[in-house]
Amino acid sequence: MRLRVNINPDIAALMQAEIAAGEKAVSAAMREAGGSLKSAWRTQITGAGLGTRLGNSIRLATFPRTSNSLNAAALVWSKAPVIIGAHDTGPLIRSKDGFWLAIPTAAAGKSTRGGRITPGEWERRTGLRLRFIYRRRGPSLLVAEGRLNTKGRAVASRSKTGRGVATVPIFLLVPQVKLRKRLDLARDAERAVDGVPGLIVERWSSRLSG
Known part of the structure; x- marks a missing residue:
C-alpha cells in the first residue's frame, strides 16, 4: 500500500525558503566564526612577541567554497x-644526539x-675557533679569543700586539631547555565553537525577518 501526500505549493515554497535561509545562516556563521578565530590567534601570537610573520x-x-550548506565548516x-x-605546549627540548644544546649569546650574532x-x-x-669550557655550576661554555665590535659581537682581532683581545663566551651549553608556554590557542578555539549556535540563530532570524 502506497500513501501519497500532496503538499500545497505555497507550503513547499515556504519550506524551500526556510532551508535556503538555514543554509545561508549556517554558512555565514561559520565564515564569521572562522574569521574571528583567525584574528584571535594572530593577535595572540603577535601579542606574545612572536612577530607578525608567524602570526x-x-x-x-x-x-563549501562557493555555495551555502547546512553542513558548512571552517578550518583555521x-x-x-x-x-x-x-x-x-611548552615542550622540553633535548638534543637529538644526546649532546649539548648550544644557545648563542649576544656576542654570537644571528645566522x-x-x-x-x-x-x-x-x-x-x-x-675563529671555539673552545669548550666545562662548568660545574651553571651552563658550560663555548668561547673564542677575539674582540667585541661596536655591535657587541665577537670578531677576529687585527691587532698584532693582542691588545683588546679577550675570551668571549659565544654559546651557552645546556643538556635541555624547557620552552615557556606562550600561547593558549585552545582557549580561543573553544570560545569560537561556543559562539557558533548563537551566530546561526542570529543570522537565520535576520534573514527570515528580512
Whole structure:
C-alpha cells in the first residue's frame, strides 16, 4: 500500500525558503566564526612577541567554497605548525644526539639564514675557533679569543700586539631547555565553537525577518 501526500505549493515554497535561509545562516556563521578565530590567534601570537610573520601563518578556509550548506565548516590552521605547536605546549627540548644544546649569546650574532646561529656556522663566518669550557655550576661554555665590535659581537682581532683581545663566551651549553608556554590557542578555539549556535540563530532570524 502506497500513501501519497500532496503538499500545497505555497507550503513547499515556504519550506524551500526556510532551508535556503538555514543554509545561508549556517554558512555565514561559520565564515564569521572562522574569521574571528583567525584574528584571535594572530593577535595572540603577535601579542606574545612572536612577530607578525608567524602570526600571518594562520590561515582560514571555509567549505563549501562557493555555495551555502547546512553542513558548512571552517578550518583555521597554521602554515608553521611545528613552531606554533611548540609555543602552544611548552615542550622540553633535548638534543637529538644526546649532546649539548648550544644557545648563542649576544656576542654570537644571528645566522645569515635567519634565526639562531650554530657553532659550525659561527666558526665558518668568523674564522675563529671555539673552545669548550666545562662548568660545574651553571651552563658550560663555548668561547673564542677575539674582540667585541661596536655591535657587541665577537670578531677576529687585527691587532698584532693582542691588545683588546679577550675570551668571549659565544654559546651557552645546556643538556635541555624547557620552552615557556606562550600561547593558549585552545582557549580561543573553544570560545569560537561556543559562539557558533548563537551566530546561526542570529543570522537565520535576520534573514527570515528580512
